[in-house]
Amino acid sequence: MTLPALQQAPFTWGVRVYWEDTDAGGIVFYANYLKFFERARTEWLRALGIEQQRLRDEVGGMFVVTQPQLQYHRPARLDDLLLVTARVVEAGRASMTIEQTALLKPQQGDGPAELLCSGTIRIGWVDDRFLRPQRIPSAVMAALKLPG
Amino acid sequence: MTLPALQQAPFTWGVRVYWEDTDAGGIVFYANYLKFFERARTEWLRALGIEQQRLRDEVGGMFVVTQPQLQYHRPARLDDLLLVTARVVEAGRASMTIEQTALLKPQQGDGPAELLCSGTIRIGWVDDRFLRPQRIPSAVMAALKLPG
Amino acid sequence: MTLPALQQAPFTWGVRVYWEDTDAGGIVFYANYLKFFERARTEWLRALGIEQQRLRDEVGGMFVVTQPQLQYHRPARLDDLLLVTARVVEAGRASMTIEQTALLKPQQGDGPAELLCSGTIRIGWVDDRFLRPQRIPSAVMAALKLPG
Amino acid sequence: MTLPALQQAPFTWGVRVYWEDTDAGGIVFYANYLKFFERARTEWLRALGIEQQRLRDEVGGMFVVTQPQLQYHRPARLDDLLLVTARVVEAGRASMTIEQTALLKPQQGDGPAELLCSGTIRIGWVDDRFLRPQRIPSAVMAALKLPG
DSSP states (O other): OBOOGGGOOOEEEEEEOOGGGBOTTSSBOTTHHHHHHHHHHHHHHHHTTOOHHHHHHHHSEEEEEEEEEEEEOSOOOTTOEEEEEEEEEEEOSSEEEEEEEEEEOOTTSOSOOEEEEEEEEEEEEEETTTOOBOOOOHHHHHHTTOOO | OBOOGGGOOOEEEEEEOOGGGBOTTSSBOTTHHHHHHHHHHHHHHHHTTOOHHHHHHHHSEEEEEEEEEEEEOSOOOTTOEEEEEEEEEEEOSSEEEEEEEEEEOOTTSOSOOEEEEEEEEEEEEEETTTOOBOOOOHHHHHHTTOOO | OBOOGGGOOOEEEEEEOOGGGBOTTSSBOTTHHHHHHHHHHHHHHHHTTOOHHHHHHHHSEEEEEEEEEEEEOSOOOTTOEEEEEEEEEEEOSSEEEEEEEEEEOOTTSOSOOEEEEEEEEEEEEEETTTOOBOOOOHHHHHHTTOOO | OBOOGGGOOOEEEEEEOOGGGBOTTSSBOTTHHHHHHHHHHHHHHHHTTOOHHHHHHHHSEEEEEEEEEEEEOSOOOTTOEEEEEEEEEEEOSSEEEEEEEEEEOOTTSOSOOEEEEEEEEEEEEEETTTOOBOOOOHHHHHHTTOOO
């Protein structure tokens, strides 16, 4: 099911850049945006009442990332504060696609936030023992206001 | 100079455990506590008005970790919220020792926070070109209320 | 320029899975395949006589990843030995696209290697000061047997 | 039991520095030496016939790091090749202490290897379900030629 863009304003989560996130190019190591995007997805679910560890204990399943696609636009540096967004753009029974961006929060609070990285993350629900695709739990679908 | 324990109540910073922080043992990968401790030190300096990137641009120097010593007490797991503390316990002209702990924030808000990891991190100030020891900038010493 | 598939057999580099690479799902954390792919690209260049740090010192530039696209097929676990491949599939003056895979090396040395992760990594050459796109150095193009 | 220094020449494992290992200081991020040390310990056990995942499947236990102490002497940079050593310096029934160093391999193959980082890593054996201290499996003690 492709979702109308209007359905959801994106969830936004702040991520600060620390030494651990940078590389010898003086900028955020590109692979770390996958971590930043994951933090935002996790906090988005948490804001909707879904804790992944508890859900795993209860239903024996978890989300796994199956297809990430990223595009880097501008670099981020130490001490930068990023705004990371997430919203569902496509959802099926066992998987969904999340559109995500990382923006540079303006220092003074005014002006537009620069786009640093954008992408789509396809995730699927699997049982946590054999990692086989399973139907996404209805509690998750309901929290995301998706038809489950 | 050894500082009286009373001088400073420890700074505390919240750190959430994400997938990226865990390992196949089901717990937080031990090396990541060094990252958590660094985040707390960075936010502590920021709370005191010191941004490391700006300071580096201005004075051409930075802190480097010279001697970490850690002790693990109990494991942390996915979704746990940690409270990470930092306080100076010894300070010289070019280096200082920070005592740090990671505590598990109680889920219900009551009860004591369990100690997960404790340690001391010795850091030194170096010029950012040749990484040679330098006197810690007086702005940093003043912010930390240390005699500089 | 799109390159004929025949032009290059893929370079292959072995990557062992350590605790640091795994997550609480008991498998390799998906973001780490970007690291594994980078290691293979680095060793491929090294095998062709190109050291990135030396090149950066000499010409003041470096490769940056601009667009990674990954697809995960099967998980890897602690102690697994992966075979990571890299080959150029498209090359321009300032950027190129590398096709990469991670395969599970069979334990007994026989049987086919299972595909774990595949993807394309688009990289661009930038000056290391302002990170602006530049023409890929001719030494790199020559080493890769690409028309420069 | 404190072991005589003569008992074991240290095991040595090569570790190459990649972009992922560096930070915006232009050097290897200090926390990553814990990863390098772990890789050397893992390969040392593997060279002695011990695979940690298989051992865990068979006996339901694993090593955990309980007390790392590190000292940084000189920085490493992108493309450097490190020699990481490991040897037992103290062993009990449920834990042991490993002395480890990271040395910079000389580029020309001659001259002494510079010391970059040294430390001791105390590790303990735990059951993998409740993480409670257990006696180190006799197979591990025998492989390490320690009285078990």
